[in-house]
Amino acid sequence: MDTIYALATAQGKAGVAVIRISGPQAEAAGIALCGSLPEPRRHAVRNVRTVHGEFLDKALILRFPEGASFTGEEVVELHLHGSVAVVSAVLRELSGIPGLRLAEPGEFTRRALENGCLDLAQVEGLADLIEAETEAQRVQALRSLSGDLGKAVEGWRSQLIRAAALLEAVIDFADEEVPEDVGPEVVEITTKISVSLRKELAGFDAAERIRTGFEVAIIGAPNVGKSTLLNALSGRDAAITSEIAGTTRDVIEVRMDLGGLPVTLLDTAGLRETDDFVEGLGIERAMERAGTADLRVLLFEGTPPKEAVLSSGDISIVAKADKNGDGVSGLTGQGVDNLVKQITSTLLTRSQGAGLATRDRHRVAIRNSLDAIAKASALIDMGSIQYDIAAEELRFAIRQLEALIGRIDVENLLDEIFSSFCLGK
Ligand SMILES: Nc1nc2c(ncn2[C@@H]2O[C@H](COP(=O)(O)OP(=O)(O)OP(=O)(O)O)[C@@H](O)[C@H]2O)c(=O)[nH]1
Numbered sequence: 001m002d003t004i005y006a007l008a009t010a011q012g013k014a015g016v017a018v019i020r021i022s023g024p025q026a027e028a029a030g031i032a033l034c035g036s037l038p039e040p041r042r043h044a045v046r047n048v049r050t051v052h053g054e055f056l057d058k059a060l061i062l063r064f065p066e067g068a069s070f071t072g073e074e075v076v077e078l079h080l081h082g083s084v085a086v087v088s089a090v091l092r093e094l095s096g097i098p099g100l101r102l103a104e105p106g107e108f109t110r111r112a113l114e115n116g117c118l119d120l121a122q123v124e125g126l127a128d129l130i131e132a133e134t135e136a137q138r139v140q141a142l143r144s145l146s147g148d149l150g151k152a153v154e155g156w157r158s159q160l161i162r163a164a165a166l167l168e169a170v171i172d173f174a175d176e177e178v179p180e181d182v183g184p185e186v187v188e189i190t191t192k193i194s195v196s197l198r199k200e201l202a203g204f205d206a207a208e209r210i211r212t213g214f215e216v217a218i219i220g221a222p223n224v225g226k227s228t229l230l231n232a233l234s235g236r237d238a239a240i241t242s243e244i245a246g247t248t249r250d251v252i253e254v255r256m257d258l259g260g261l262p263v264t265l266l267d268t269a270g271l272r273e274t275d276d277f278v279e280g281l282g283i284e285r286a287m288e289r290a291g292t293a294d295l296r297v298l299l300f301e302g303t304p305p306k307e308a309v310l311s312s313g314d315i316s317i318v319a320k321a322d323k324n325g326d327g328v329s330g331l332t333g334q335g336v337d338n339l340v341k342q343i344t345s346t347l348l349t350r351s352q353g354a355g356l357a358t359r360d361r362h363r364v365a366i367r368n369s370l371d372a373i374a375k376a377s378a379l380i381d382m383g384s385i386q387y388d389i390a391a392e393e394l395r396f397a398i399r400q401l402e403a404l405i406g407r408i409d410v411e412n413l414l415d416e417i418f419s420s421f422c423l424g425k
């Protein structure tokens, strides 16, 4: 196993830069650079030098022994001055030590997974935490990182193993005196687990939205002030506005933090019949994105349009409140705070009940597991003659849950998951 190293902090000037070294030669490499290392899990200040004794930097050194580090391996951390020159000098020195090489993106975390320090769902939680930009994302990512999904899966798994074993015991005794019927006990287990799995599925949409963000589309007729409102909501001049109807063509996206929720606001082309080819394309895009958005804010003047594009929970609001009385005005800011509150509370309601399953991969595994458990229950109802097939279904359900946390069958997933990690993580 190679010893790997990388800059763990961001590139560029900073107060501190941390270089992390992990693997069987981490301590030897640390000693080569620093002369000596602190006690395990303690820190010490050392002069970092080249092998020829040239002084590179004065640094804080941390050492974690094998079995008590993030990766599970020997780890040495060099907390250097956050200088581009210092970092490149130390990296250059490390590259010259035989047996050491630069880590690939996510490789430290990959080793943590391989050494059983984290399960796959925790690895995904860590990736989410690093990506997190809002409070709701931070809280959810920390929950994933804590291993709650793994614990839940372990519970379901051990009960399903028991259920399958009960069925298999009956099969093994088939020619002998028939033991007490295990059907009712197995069905009790599968029913209980199905309820839990269904609850996880129910919380998936909210959790997934918190992870990737909600989309809110501003729609309405041309010239009602959609782009002006987007600019007012986002606090910047993101979209072109003009008195010419049909100004906006492409969908303009602005990322925002609303009450801790990640939200992408969409400004769209004004909806109307048009002979203008390009405007027509814009309207098609507007309809499409508005259709898939989580929430639509319909701006209108005069009588409220009976728009088929709206679904329940959507917001329609009078535009240009400065002229029309009630409603919202992107121009003067009137009613903007209220609209923000309304959007935020709608989305907060939808983000309630977020579950532990945050990715489509989780949803599919839970769905497959549930389906197999349902099949098993139906087979058990048909009598002990079907117990062997029912047990097979349960074994399939167990494997789906095992894949969920990376116990089995995940080699092909790893490259994809780790490709989203940055260098040094
Ligand atoms: N009085 C008033 N004028 C507004 C308000 N919002 C926008 N306007 C004006 O209305 C015109 C159209 O504004 P836009 O924001 O470009 O309208 P839009 O809905 O994006 O229009 P399209 O992109 O063509 O669909 C501009 O001249 C704005 O200055 C408002 O709240 N009050």
Ligand SMILES: [Mg+2]
Residues within 6 Å of the ligand: 226, 227, 228, 239, 240, 241, 247, 248, 267, 268, 269, 270
């Ligand atoms: Mg516009």
